[in-house]
Amino acid sequence: PDEAAVEAVRARDGQLTKPAGSLGRLEWLAEWLAAWQGKAPPTVARPLVCVFAASHGVTAKGVSAFPAEVNRQMLETFAAGGGAINQICAANGLGFKVFDLALDLPTGDITEGPAMSEKDAVATMAFGMEAVAGGTDLLGIGEMGIGNTTIAAAIYAALFGGTPAHWVGRGTGVDDAGLARKVAVVEAALAQHAGHLDDPLEVLARLGGRDIAAMAGAILAARAQRVPVVLDGYVATAAAAILFAIHPSTIDHCVAGHLSAEGAHRDVLERLGKIPLLALGMRLGEGSGAALAMSLVKSAAAIHADMATFDQAGVSKREG
């Protein structure tokens, strides 16, 4: 983090025509942007939401309320501008890109073998790094992939321990039988890969989907390019959790966009030390929670950059 930029933001903030501290987390967001962009005032001129779409072999085990062919259909919906995320981006002036991660080639069923080879995982991370290649100053990270809440739950269980039932939720809305299948699948995956889950990158290859791998790559590339990151919900956070397990500081440039309705997300965020900006009971994915939160970040940057100072406005400072 660029401490000088943070200091410059604090100094300017103290001169803006408002009581000190009265903008709460918006003031913190301006400092956070400056810390990771390495400039003061920070900007949110080219915000970009990237959605990483992947197919998961584990869907063969009946872990989702929707069939796997929805992946391709949703990608076409995004391309036609018909998704929820399209509307959020349009309403808030956010750029939007979708990454098709070999959607017609599902990863392996994690209950029977590894999702990916290590080579595939690394190549997918590298592909995810393209997220920041076009230039952006605020990156939102999201995903779409039938079955990927099961994948995320398996990753959390492998990284943090605890019972699979603790980490598994209803995802797109499975019934009780579907929930039981998800728990059984995570248990089976952990048993299948037992003894090979100590290295977070091996967890990623064995249990992760291409969406998770690409998001991990995007988060790392953003750090290198001085782009602060807003994470979406339960699944996107799994990519951050992999990096956190490698070293906690790798996600210091990431903020949690929202608290998902997927129950275990709260526990994950607490373990990562992230306080979500929004808590609206959402569980859609597609970067939707990140995108809404990015509109708050955008406002925070605009406030910091464009408000008048006490001197400019001729406003009396506080007494005493």
Next chain:
Amino acid sequence: PDEAAVEAVRARDGQLTKPAGSLGRLEWLAEWLAAWQGKAPPTVARPLVCVFAASHGVTAKGVSAFPAEVNRQMLETFAAGGGAINQICAANGLGFKVFDLALDLPTGDITEGPAMSEKDAVATMAFGMEAVAGGTDLLGIGEMGIGNTTIAAAIYAALFGGTPAHWVGRGTGVDDAGLARKVAVVEAALAQHAGHLDDPLEVLARLGGRDIAAMAGAILAARAQRVPVVLDGYVATAAAAILFAIHPSTIDHCVAGHLSAEGAHRDVLERLGKIPLLALGMRLGEGSGAALAMSLVKSAAAIHADMATFDQAGVSKREG
């Protein structure tokens, strides 16, 4: 509320390309907009933030960290586009209006007599009704007025009982001595007006500022004009509390934009049955929390109106 419009929103929501319920409170916001606009789909095409500015005689008692002349200076700052609220409105495409409520004529010091005559209170409410005169489909309600967190605390104490210390907070940032002065002022005001605080409108006239009265008028006018309302924080909610005390249903068309850092706001919102959309530790006023929340409401309306349906997108519905 228009139940037919709500039903139409629910029916359309069930056809949008997303799992049922996955947008959480955004789905509820679309229903709420439709209920009070009386149309489906609802719109947020002309969102407007109105800030009501007033001077309070009680500032003579040293209840604020800022001098009373800041009122006029802040009004000029708003006019020049230099306030925090100007940036939020610009960044989010929200209209913005300021109402100058006889700023050079402070209301009476509530520790010594009534803030306003009943006639003045009613005239100010009528003036506040002008908020919706220019046409809007979503109204944000905010205020600016040195000393008005003391006024709001006195109103809450009168309406809800309990000790003044429970309702009083640090406002713009008074120190411990200032906080003690605020508590003493609210105690003195309640003693001064004892026996005359049973009728909420009398509470408004005796303890309220013109900002509170005008906001109460704006909320009522919005209801009559089928305009849903987003409330700002601790002080704006006092106007809603007056109406709530007259009859709880009078604020059914209002949503709480945010939870203020002013401690007692949580208790107030619980008493009014309102769950805030945001909780960012803000305590600026100026409609800033309402305006940020309005950007979420705008997204909710855009999602509902413009997302593709399963049929349009050719997306498979859930299995089973």
